[in-house]
Amino acid sequence: MxxxxxxxxxxxxxxxxxxxxxxxxxxxxxxxxxxxxxxxxxxxxxxxxxxxxxxxxxxxxxxxxxxxxxxxxxxxxxxxxxxxxxxxxxxxxxxxxxxxxxxxxGPPAAAIVAMGDKTEARRRMQAAGVPIVPGTTQAVSDAKRARYEATRLGFPVLLKAVAGGGGKGMRLVHEPAELEAAFQAAQGEALRAFGAGDVYVEKYLQRPRHVEIQVLADTHGRVVALGERECSIQRRHQKLIEEAPSVALSPALRRRMSEAATAAAGSVGYVGAGTIEFLLGPGGEFHFLEMNTRLQVEHPVTELVYGVDIVREQLRIAAGKPMRVHAGTLNPRGHAIECRITSEDPFNDFLPATGVLRYLRVPSGPGVRWDGGVEQGNEVTLFYDPLIAKLIVWGDTREIAIQRMRRALRELVIVGLPTSQAFHLRVMEEPTFQRGELDITYLERVGPALLAPEPRAEVVRPLAVVAALLAEEQRAAAVPPPLSDRPTVRPSGWVDAAVREGLRE
Amino acid sequence: MKYFVRIADLPQILEVEVEGGRVSVAGAPYEAHLAAVPGTPLYHLLLAGESWTVAAQPGEGIGRWTLGVVGERIEVEAVDERTRHVQELTGRRPVRAASGTIQAPMPGLVVRVAVTEGQRVEAGAELVVVEAMKMENQLRAPRAGVVAKVHVAVGEAVEKGAPLVTVESPELSG
Structure with missing residues (x-):
């Protein structure tokens, strides 16, 4: 090579x-x-x-x-x-x-093709003995056929685009009466998003966790699994917070899911870094969802608990070298959490915001990693996705990692546009999150109460004082004092005003 | 000078009196010192010995700021006595989003218009969907009312602040 x-x-x-x-x-x-x-x-x-x-x-x-x-x-x-x-x-x-x-x-083009067609991926996984979400493994031709399959599976069901991803061309159907309209909508959306309107039917699982397994495969025939990431905190299929390991996995379940993931990767001749996404039920039953044949946004949490630099391994694998992951390192150490800091306003239905990042103070200190792509003075535009940075922390235990994330989020200062920062902070302090009681409906269930825009009691007084002092400074600047009172150096308008008023007394 | 301070959407107005190096909040006195951190939009407040670092970004209009503190971002407004008096006499105070016209919060593409003129809508009803940054953003009616005007059509590119839908509701005045 x-x-x-x-x-x-x-x-x-x-x-x-x-x-x-x-x-x-x-x-x-x-x-x-x-x-x-x-x-x-x-x-x-x-x-x-x-x-x-x-x-x-x-x-x-x-x-x-x-x-x-x-x-x-x-x-x-x-x-x-x-x-x-x-x-x-x-x-x-x-x-x-x-x-x-x-x-x-990345992987060979054939592996991308096999996993990109969601029904082909499902057929391949079935053949490789990997459990899939119950449903069809072929596109359904029309609403009537979809209705037959949905009745067979039992409602509710999901209609999903064969060429899908990111929640596009997907519809949740609760009852037969909704099916016809949902089928048309899913087809139309899939056609617009992917240029192909094919749709298949999957059983809708009640409140599963989203747990995915990171795999690495080199050209020397080795395929390893680097454990799981739990990514259940999502909004409209976009992940917001990820962590590793998952509180829901015992070592035995981790082994079973890892074996399924390496079998899945092996079945398509996979090379490089990839991720097998599963839905995990409360009883430990897991179902293949899809494979992402690329580096994943949330790869850092795996890096921190496995001590592996996934991107460096990608570069080595591409050069034909054997990966440097040793069997002995394949157990997670400690706990890592990632928060995606985006230019979205959590208090306004996560509406994306654009603007110039006027000021940025990045958190630091023990166990904190900042993977950012925007610096002070840069503009966040509507042309690309709203990710400003990923804030990742590591701690010995999940509790320590949560405490550390809370501390880091309080250090972070972003001036210029609204961000998701306060949302993450509130999740870190939310009891069911702290207990690890997560599933993919977390945000729907907990979000509204979490995001009631009440400022914390302890900040009300200092903020009121700052507002009044800033107003005083503004007033002093607008109405110049008599010439004799005017200082020649002005470190801060308000400090000056205070000094002047003090002198007058 | 006395200021009337509103914090986010809290119902109560806090009275803050500024007098030299002292302030009183709702009648209780504190020593206060505010210093600008050079080269940043940060201010450091010492309030009776408590240390607070606050990021301040001027808002729209005199006396308005977006303040950032311990990871939260909070809008505040401080008006002096005279301004408040004028506001009281005219029977109104500045209210955010008092307009019945829903504007595009960001530039984007109109992908769906869910209402027609003359239609009655409930608070929270979807009006328009604007796609930006790969995401579809639903814009909802802030209050119940009747759709007076639809300003856009599907497929139209809109700038930030462009009027989308005007909803007239009886309780808007006052």
Whole structure:
């Protein structure tokens, strides 16, 4: 396999920076690409070389396969890392990269194809002996057929897009009367989102946990599982908080799920880092949901409890080297939690906000990791996803990790736009979260009370005083005092005003 | 000078009197010292020995700020006595989102319009869905009323602040 010394990072934001850091630790050079909106983004400044790839909209830049491959060629790269999102799970891109004589840092295109078609993935998992969510393993042709299958499975059911992902083209159906309309809606949405309207039927499981297994596979025939991540705290299928390990897994269940995950990866000839998502029922029964054939946003929690740098391993695996994960390290140590800090306003139905990040104070201290992609002065635009950074903590126990996350969230200061910070803080202090009583309906059940916009009692007085003193400062600035009173140096308008008033007394 | 301070949506108004290096909050006196942290939007408050770091971002209008403290982000408004008196005489105080027109909170694409003009809507009813940052965002009626005007159509790109739907409700005045 070709020697790799320079890698094109075909992504932006925090994950581009994360990959560039891994390149540098592996003594590889990194080439960044950027759209017009990202000229000054941290990932551009962190790389050895940077190549403009087009206007701000992703279709014209980060999704432009031709430009990306040309950028890799013109800068002498041997490999392309796609990150997550954008082109990371597009088999034609993996193919095009290979045809250009470059290494695609990810699985073979065939594995992406097999897992990207959700019904084919379900058939393959069934064949490999991995339990799947009950339902059809073929697309259903029409609403009538869907109704037959739904009745067989028992309501409620989910209609899901065969080419699906991210909750698009998905409909929950409670009773037969809703089926016809839901079928049309799911088909239409799937067609618009993926260019293919095929839909299949799955039984809707009541309040499962979302538990996923991280796998790594190298070209020397090794496939290992790096345990689980619990990602049950979601909003409309977007994960908000992830942790490892899950309180719901005994060592025996972890072993069983890990075996299922490695069997799943093996069945599609998987290479590199991938994630098998499962729904886990209260009795320990688990069902294959889907496989993400790429690096996952929440990979850091696994890194912290397994002591493995997943991105560095990806780079080594791509270069044909054996992975450095030893069987003895395959047990989790301590507990890690990740909060996705996004530019969404939790008190306004998580509405995304845009604007300039006027000020950023990043938390630090023991056990705190900040994977950010935006710095002070950068603008958060509507062109890309609203992730500002991932705040990750590690602690000896889950309780210690929660305490640490709470501390770190209180240190974090973001000025300029609303973020999800306060939501995370409230979750850390919420009793059922603290007890680990989680399932994918957590936010629906707990969210409304959690997000009642009541400020904490202890901050009311200091905030009132700050507001009054700022108003006093504003007033003093608007109405200049008599000339004789005017100081020549003004460290703070209000401090001055206080001094002046003090002098008058 | 005396200020009347509103914190977020709390019902009570706090009276804060500023006098030299002392403040009194609802009549109780405290020593207070506020210092701007140079080069940042941060202020450090010492309030009777308690240490608070507060991020301040000016809001829309005199006396309004968005303050950040211990991970929370809270809107405050401080008005002096005279301003408050004027507000009382005119029988109104500034209210957030007093308008019956729902505006686009961010730039995006209108992907669904759920109401038609003349339609009666309940508080919380979906009006328009705007797609931005890969997400569909439902904009809901803040109160019950009648849809007076739909300003947009499906497929239309809207800027931040663009009017989407006007809902008229009887209890809006006052």
């Amino acid at each position: 070709a020697e790799i010394s320079r890698v094109l990072v075909a992504n932006r934001g925090e994950i581009a920076l994360r990959i560039i850091r891994a390149c540098h630790e592996e003594r590889l050079e990194a080439v960044a690409v950027y759209s017009q909106a990202d000229r000054l983004s941290p990932h551009v400044r962190a790389a050895e070389l940077a190549v403009p790839i087009g206007p701000a909209p992703a279709v014209d830049s980060y999704l432009n396969m031709g430009r990306l491959i040309e950028a890799a060629r013109s800068t002498g790269c041997q490999a392309i890392h796609p990150g997550y999102g954008f082109l990371s799970e597009r088999a034609p891109f993996a193919d095009a990269v290979a045809r250009a004589g470059l290494v695609f840092i």
